[in-house]
Amino acid sequence: MNPERTFGRGGLNGFLDVDGLLEGIGLDEADVAWRKEFIGFDEADEQRLTDLEPMLRDNQDEIADEFYDNLLEYEKARDVVGRSPKGVEQLKQTQRAYLVSLATGDYDLEYFENRARIGKLHELLDMPLKQYVGQYGVYYDLIMRRVNERVQEQVVTAIEEWLAEREADADGGLGRLSEALGFGGRGGAEATDGLEASLEETVRDAIDDGMADVLSLLRIINLDVQIATETYVDSYAQDLEAAIEQREQLAADVESDVETPLDELHEAGEVVARRAEGISQHTESQAASAEEAATEIGEISAAAEEVASVAAEARRESERTEQLAADGVEAAAEARRELGAIEDATERVETAAAELESSTDEIDEAIERLDEMAQRTTILASNAKIESTRGDAGDETMAVIADEVNSFAKQTKRDLDAIETALEDISEATAETVDAVAETSDRVDQGGERVRDTIESLEEIHDAARSTAAGLADVAAATDQQAHSIEATAESVDDLSRSAEQVAEAAESVAAASQEQTASLGEVSAAVGRLTDVEPLESTPVYERVASESDPHLEPEATETQ
Template identity: 65%
Template sequence: MQPEQAFGTGGLNGFLDVDDLVDRIGLDDDEIAWRKDFIGFDEADERRLAELEPLLQANSEEIADDFYENVLHYEQTRAIVDRSPKDVDALKRTQRAYLVSLATGEYDREFFENRARIGKLHELLDMPLKQYVGQYGVYYDLILSRLNERVQRQVIDAIEGWAEERDAEGDGGLERFVGALGLGGEGRHDEDGLDESFEATVRDAIDDGMMDVLSLLRIINLDMQVAVDTYVDSYAQELEESIERRERLASEVETDVQGPIAELHDSSEVVARRAEAISEQTESQAAGVTRAAGDLNEVSAAVEEVASVADEVRAESDRTERLAAQGVEAADDALEELEAIEDATDEVADAVDGLAARTDEIDEVVDRLDDLAERTTVLAANAKIESSRSDGNGGETMGVIASEVRSFAEQTKADLAEIETAVEAVREDAAATVETTEETVARVDIGTNRVRETVDSLEEIHESARETASGMEEVAAATDQQAQGVEVTAETLEDLSESADTVASAAESVAAASQQQTASLREVRRSVARLTDDEDGAEPPVYERLG
């Protein structure tokens, strides 16, 4: 079996159609030729790789061991190995075969188809591209370290060959070698201190070794390109399948959501109309609330005015009450004075009655005095007559007159005494009457003052009552205004209540439409969610299907 056929023959190959794979990635002869030409891979590289086969063959086991030691050191790469149907020893054998195949291939379409198959197998194991490409870095370290030793050996061999050649020519081999290194001697021929032929020999040896390295890097690069193509192809397939799945789901979803969307559209129109009605009612309600607020402000102002007037009325009422109390007290005092005046008047009346009696007595005395005066007049007349007669009987007559006059005088004296006594009694009664009258006058004055004070108090009471009445009129007006404001407020609140009922009814309709809309949206959401969920029944990864 050819080396390139000694690997990649594991259990995963049954899930892989290589011909279909290379067709999808466009890996035909022209594509292979273009890629080789693009990086400069030619027959010289093929010849150099063939010359490297012994080196790779000799180091393949050690490189494979070191390679998997590094792979098993990391948990992520170790998980890939655990999913492989091959054990570690089998994988190492495959790795050794792959390493040797780098130098033994024909580098034709079959060679690169095999590389595509290898890359696809790694992708089937769900090895991330970063790990697959990263393992080439491990290769560079393991392989180039061996090539470094080979290059160094080639340089040493070239130097030894140069020295042997100079020694065979009889030029003094060791002395010529020392001179070629610029350490002195006759072999120094240029300014750099190195023998031109020696320098050319070393440079040719190093250049030959580097060309071997470049040839190996070129074939690994071509290998890597094909492997990456398989990953890209897998990603493209998954993307196409995902697109197809999404398109299929989108078609199903479109079918599923047509009905709910139509219902949603209808319910949305209902909601829009209801919302518009609610908006209008809300605006009306807001205007009503504004009016109610203004009315309430007026009511508040009226209430404040009523409260202010009520305070004033209360103050006036208190003042009226005080004045009324004072008036009552003054009236009581006046009543007492009037009662005293009444008593004094009674006493005056009694005194006047006594005085009248005394006056009667004086009248009687006066009557007697009148009578006496008449008698005296008569007597005087008789005496005159008798005196004119001048007879002897004149003495007797005069005696009689004298007796009468004496009797009259005595009687008059007695009457005068009685008059004096009566006059004195009258005087006393008059004095008592005057005293009583003066006392009565004083009491009347006091009573008059009391009555005047009472009148003044009553006038103040009347004025206060008038102010109270005026204040009560203002209270009544404010109360009427307040009543009107309350009535308007009540009407506004009634309007608001009706508007609130309308809003509530519209809100119920909106709620019902929203519930219907929510149900429709739920159906839409379940259908749309399928666009982001993994496809039901999707096949598990290959390594899981292998058991």
């Protein structure tokens, strides 16, 4: 299939209304003729484009590759290419077909209808107008480089032909070229600025011919850009008209739809105004009650602070009592230890008294034995005295002994009597001591019992004082917390009172605003009739629809983008 004939016949064409498109942009034979005349495109341009066809065909592959290599470097361009139902290779094939079609078209109405279709397909793919027009800058660079090479070749060929025509001259071709370039010989009147006039004319003619080719290319591409740009403008105009129609329809629908709600809103506004006034009155009453409650809570707060102060004082006294009870317990414990020592001493005294009484008994027994011995000594002395009276020599000695013994016996008797008297006194004192010790022991036992009872009582008092102190601490903490809570409540009530006042003021404002709202509803109703703000049109992009509807086997030459 001829690619020039399938160019612009891709999958998106099924979504185009070509007749409507042409009518929208006003494209017909007369319009095409006017456009050509306006930019100077004529049959000479058509012929020149025909002459350029071999060059364009020979370079079509290279130009298409370079064009898309440049295009795909930019993300926005890649996005547009990605929305096309064709792949990059198919797009390159279309690009090659477009390039050749520049030089092979009839440049009639059908030719420009195809160009309009191409522009519309780019618009359907959401290619921005700046990108569509801007890509022609890349296109110019790629094409003009080849045209430049062609012009240079034409100039060189013209010079070679000029030299060939003069080879018959005697000086030969090289000498003739040297003179033509003004390097000596016969310049004269035939030379201009050192260059022979005929050579200069030949070069200028070749360059002019090349530039005429360039202009022909620029004119046909300019016509393409004109047509494609108008398809964008036509689309924008259609969107604008549709938006205007939608706005007008929406405005009419809104005016119709809100007529009844506006009436209801008017009535509701009056109800709101009345209720707001009632709210204002109730809120004023609430504010007064809250203020009174704040005053009462303030008094309660003061009383709670007083209770907290008393509780704190009681707590301090309880702590002091607890300390005194603790000191009493400690003193009782010390007394218990001293009482134990007294009991031990009493036991030792009782033991010593018992031992003394036993010793006294032994002394009595010894005294009795001594008394008996003294009596016997007295008797012995008396006997010795009697024996001494018998008159022999030993009698004097015996008499002396008897006197001494008698004297010793008397003295012993006296001593024994004194000891017995002392022992009787000791015995009496010992008996009294034992009685006193026994009485003291009884009293110590009784005192110990009372001390132990006192210690137990003091311990109970200490425990009770400690519990009381802990309870009073809890009471003080609770009272302090209560005072803080009452104070916070008082502040909250104050805030409530202020809020109520603010609510009352706000309610008054609401009432006033509601009254103003009721008065302005009529103006709102009139303003709705002039509604102009509408949402933009929403529709599914054609490239999304064609992606789901197009045949994957469409002709590879047909595409929608350059």
